[in-house]
Amino acid sequence: MDRLKKGANRVMFFSDNTLVINEFEEIVKKRNPKNEFIRIDNILNITDHLNDSSYSKPDIIIMDIQLENIIVFNIVNRIKNSIFKYIPLLLIKKESDENTILQFYYSYVNCFIMKPDESGKIFEILKSIDEFWLEVVNLPQIHTN
Amino acid sequence: MINILLIEDCLADIRLTQEMLKESVIQNKIYVVKDGEEAISFLMKKGNYNKCPSPDLIFLDLNLPKKNGREVLIEIKSDPFLKSIPVLVLTTSTSDVDIITSYKLQANCYLNKPNDLDDFNKLLINIENFWFKKARLPKNSEKLA
Numbered sequence: 001m002d003r004l005k006k007g008a009n010r011v012m013f014f015s016d017n018t019l020v021i022n023e024f025e026e027i028v029k030k031r032n033p034k035n036e037f038i039r040i041d042n043i044l045n046i047t048d049h050l051n052d053s054s055y056s057k058p059d060i061i062i063m064d065i066q067l068e069n070i071i072v073f074n075i076v077n078r079i080k081n082s083i084f085k086y087i088p089l090l091l092i093k094k095e096s097d098e099n100t101i102l103q104f105y106y107s108y109v110n111c112f113i114m115k116p117d118e119s120g121k122i123f124e125i126l127k128s129i130d131e132f133w134l135e136v137v138n139l140p141q142i143h144t145n
Numbered sequence: 146m147i148n149i150l151l152i153e154d155c156l157a158d159i160r161l162t163q164e165m166l167k168e169s170v171i172q173n174k175i176y177v178v179k180d181g182e183e184a185i186s187f188l189m190k191k192g193n194y195n196k197c198p199s200p201d202l203i204f205l206d207l208n209l210p211k212k213n214g215r216e217v218l219i220e221i222k223s224d225p226f227l228k229s230i231p232v233l234v235l236t237t238s239t240s241d242v243d244i245i246t247s248y249k250l251q252a253n254c255y256l257n258k259p260n261d262l263d264d265f266n267k268l269l270i271n272i273e274n275f276w277f278k279k280a281r282l283p284k285n286s287e288k289l290a
Contacts, residue, residue, distance in 0.1 A: 086248040098284045105229035105283040108222075110253045114281045125279060132275040136268065138255045140245045 007141070008034035009134050012058035014043045020064060024126045031130055043067070047078045050087075057087065059139040062129060064092040064115065064122070069100055073107060080108040086140050090129065092122075147173040147277060150200035152184040152217060153235075154209055158258065158265070162204070165269040171277040176200065181212025185220055188227055199285045200230060202276060205252075207236040207243060215250065222251040229283045233272065 011028055015021050025037045038058055040046055043065060049055065061079065065072055072093065079089055088110040095101055095114065104112050113125055133139070149166070153159050159177055166173055176197060178184045184205075187194045203221070207214035214234065221227045231253040236243065239257050247255050256272070259265050276282070 080251075085251070086245055088248065088254070101281055102229055102283040102285070105231065108228075108251045111231070112281045112283070113279060128275060128279045132271055132279075136256065136271045136275075138239065138244050138257050140248045140255075141241070142245065 008032050008036065009060065009139060009141075010036040010038065010056060010058045011134070012038040012040060012046075012049075012061045013064075014040040014046070014062070015064035016066065017064070020122060020126070023123055024062075024130075027126055027130045028134065031134060035134070043075060044071075046075060047082060047084075050079070050082070050084045057084065057142055059141050060088045060090065060133060062090045062092070062133075066094060066115070069095075073103070076104065076107045076109055086142075088133070088137075088139060090133065092125065147171060147202060147282065148198050148200045149173055149175045150184070150187060150203045151175050151177045152179075152181070152203065152209065152214070153177065153206045154179045155206070158206075161262070161265060162269060165266060166273070169273050169277065171273070173277070180210040181214065181217045183211075184209075184217050185212065188221065188224075199227075201282045201285070203230055203232045204235050205232050206258075207234060207238055207247070215246065218247065218250045218252055226285075229285065231276070231280075231282065233276070 013021060013024055021039055028035045028037050040049060043063065050057065076089065090111045090113060091104060091109045092113045092115050101112050116122060116125065151159060151162055163175055166175055176187065178187050186192060187197060190197060205214050205217060218232060221230065221232060234247045234252045234255045235258050237258050244255050256268060259268060
């Protein structure tokens with residue numbers, strides 16, 4: 001039996017759009033009401049949040065992030081050079097420069113997803129992330145609490 | 146066109162993957178190597194592989210002859226040119242240790258290969274739907290040049 005079908009997942013999500021956050025939380029909880037959804041209000045503090053021993057660690061981190069590349073690389077590198085490097089990190093970003101996308105993969109982003117220009121299409125992307133990463137993929141589950 | 150390197154020693158799985166991906170609407174070409182040493186030779190373009198392209202995506206089994214999947218993963222993800230290539234671990238193992246170790250070694254995604262033929266087919270469809278259609282694969286420096 002697929003281990004993911006046995007239990008719930010803990011998803012850490014960041015977006016600067018509250019509508020996107022609410023919609024994704026609904027998608028994730030609809031699939032499995034036991035799934036935990038962790039909202040990150042300030043992405044710059046993500047590693048502080050990960051290091052906070054009062055919180056359980058997520059099974060996956062998904063960032064819908066439109067900040068400058070230099071800031072995003074800094075965040076990615078802080079996660080992927082830490083003890084939390086095993087947590088799959090998905091990046092949703094408006095980025096058309098192939099070299100920058102390549103650099104994100106060099107920095108061990110697990111998957112890069114282009115943010116669509118049409119606002120409605122982001123929900124299709126979120127649904128496919130939920131269907132693939134939370135249902136099919138085996139995520140690393142290290143639950144401390 | 147997506148070039149895939151399938152690192153797999155099970156002939157039935159190789160055939161099934163080839164047949165399934167032949168049906169894909171996304172044009173792709175599969176290169177197959179059956180052990181870990183061959184995989185590294187292919188990726189380093191050694192010997193008969195000197196004219197083969199760098200793959201856009203790697204499907205990696207963990208239990209391989211000569212050099213196992215973990216060793217191959219370490220070599221790929223520590224190589225400055227190869228580490229950007231997404232590696233999807235496709236294995237029958239559902240052991241938490243294998244899952245966490247693979248992610249710590251920066252596998253992009255860990256997938257459990259089911260024994261049932263229909264389930265395996267579904268898994269390949271899911272991979273195609275996400276990695277071929279939604280994810281943005283890195284264009285390696287060979288293609289950017």
